[in-house]
Amino acid sequence: MKNPLIDILEILLTAEVYNRHEELDVNDLPKPIRKRFWKKEYKSVPKPISVSVDDIKFLLGIENVVKEVKSLPFIEVDKAGFRLKITSLELASSWFNKHDESKEKIETNPSLAFYYEQLKEDGVDYISAKEKVKPKEVDREWVDSLISEIEEEEGGKDMLKLVRIIAPEDIMQPLSDLILTKNQEEKIEKIVRAIKHREYLRQIGLYDIGKLLMVGPPGTGKTSVARALSERLDIPFVEVRLSMITDQYLGETAKNIDRVFELVKKLAPCILFIDEFDFIAKTRVSDEHAALKRAVNTLLKAIDEISLTRDGVLLIAATNHPRMLDSAAWRRFDEIMNFPQPDASMRRLILDIVTRDIEGEFDTAEISNVTEGYTGSDLRMVIREAVLSSLVDNRKYLTQDDLVEAVDNFNERALIKSSDNSF
Ligand SMILES: Nc1ncnc2c1ncn2[C@@H]1O[C@H](COP(=O)(O)OP(=O)(O)O)[C@@H](O)[C@H]1O
Ligand SMILES: [Mg+2]
Known part of the structure; x- marks a missing residue:
């Protein structure tokens, strides 16, 4: 007892x-x-x-x-x-x-x-x-305290509108739920060490560290890995969408970018995640107003000036369109993390992990062989469909037929989607 x-x-x-x-x-x-x-x-x-x-x-x-x-x-x-x-x-x-x-x-x-x-x-x-x-930085309470402190400051509320902040304890998918490539694992390990030995890096004057660019098609796990890193490192996750910053507050864009960087310094140690990073390329080639061009320069300058060693901010940017980025943007990142379409063996591991708690009789190896070109996100969707049809059938038991059918439906969907584009 x-x-x-x-x-x-x-x-x-x-x-x-x-x-x-x-x-x-x-x-x-x-x-x-x-x-x-x-x-x-x-x-x-x-x-x-x-x-x-x-x-x-x-x-x-x-x-x-x-x-x-x-x-x-x-x-x-x-x-x-x-x-x-x-x-x-x-x-x-x-x-x-x-x-x-x-x-x-x-x-x-x-x-x-x-x-x-x-x-x-x-x-x-x-x-x-x-x-x-775990340190206090993983707690929702810690993040809430920081937020309410910033709210009190002048212009604080406007700053907070630009980002989404997540406490490590609220991150649903830890790294152990994600299938990583060898290369991704190595890069992650480097980051973990860099954060742990920040003081040492400062002592030896290594400041050009802690800026990571994630590159890969949609659905390959960029956002998930960035979030999981926050859980792994026990530091809050601050997410900003470049399109949001500009869409909502056109004209204030450059100021908003400065605000975001000012804000993350207050939230440090933390991860600043900039999604849709290719957005900056778009503004360069198009002849949008000077205001946007100024904003891009502000952003690049802000990235230059922020440092993991000094400010405790790990910067992660993600893009689906690496070719749109020019060398000025690439140069700012000391690590590039590639997110390829998963190969058959990775697809199998993803299927295995997603079906971990699902009862049934099915062969994920077989499914992984007929899902060439599927991303992790596509595979998740396939499983979800298969589970739903088993439920419609009054079963909480997944069969190979459920999965095969879900793959067929997915392919059909993809076909409709691509035919639509040709009009
Ligand atoms: N390698 C992977 N292992 C496990 N799940 C994955 C993987 N890649 C993608 N997923 C899943 O697919 C979904 C979408 O992934 P996400 O991180 O949003 O992709 P991206 O940001 O690259 O568009 C998430 O639920 C994620 O867990
Ligand atoms: Mg994403």
Whole structure:
């Protein structure tokens, strides 16, 4: 039987230790505790944390908190405010430490590891506990705090309209759900290392780093990989569409670009994702107004000036039309990540991963052989169609026929689409 008292005591002990020690900060709290006691205005969890009966209910789903803790003499319940307090840290911590389950908790709770390490407890290591906890930057609460701070500033609201910000914890597809080419994997590893060793790069004066251009046809995973990187790196994702910036605020375009770059510096560390990057090429060749040309120059200049090493912003741009970009644009990127149409073996792996949780009897290898030219996004669509027709058939069981039929339908659709273009 799981002992709820241990869970309750973990929270109370964590609060007590966190409150007592100056040197502990918000990243020393386990994620659920950090999120629960987060204060937007402080962009942090201010001290002291005061734990209420409701907090325990929220965090652990325990109803009779007061009754539960009655047996513990070192916990006091303040009846008026329904706050819980440890009256003797020494008694509480030694009671906690006596239970086997607490060992696991201490290993993943930096505040507790800090405390027990000081007591010279065997096998307790603050640094390794800390490595197991994701930093505050992954939390929705962190992103919301940044946003409301920027909203308060003059022109802040206008800035925020230009972008979409996602917290790492809200990113649905991690890298492990995406099938990458060898080359993509290598580039990603380089980026991960660069972020991790940012301080070192600064020391040795390497600033031309952290600008990545993703190139490939629609549906090959550019947006998905960019987002997944934010999840991998534990930093927020800031997305901007160049067409949006210009369509909505024509004339203000150059100013908007400056605003976006100013904004991401405030949100740093973060990823700035510029989708539809080829848009800048369009403005160069056409003789649109001077305002747009100015905007393009502003953009290139802003890209030059931003640095991962200095500003903590990883810049990722994506394009479906690499040939439209001139050398002035290419030159700005230190890494190019190619997104080819997946070959048969990649298609099979994509099919396998998408059907991972689907019951049935089917052969993804066979399907991968009849889907030449399909992108990852096309394959997803095929599976979705196949699942829907199985449901229409009152089945939650996928068959090879479902898949083959979905491929046929997809091909038909593609045919209609291309014939339409010829008119
Ligand atoms: N290599 C891949 N592995 C797994 N899923 C993929 C892959 N490529 C594309 N997809 C899926 O296809 C959909 C569209 O991909 P997306 O990232 O929007 O492509 P792009 O930005 O290149 O147009 C997403 O749901 C994505 O997960
Ligand atoms: Mg995309």
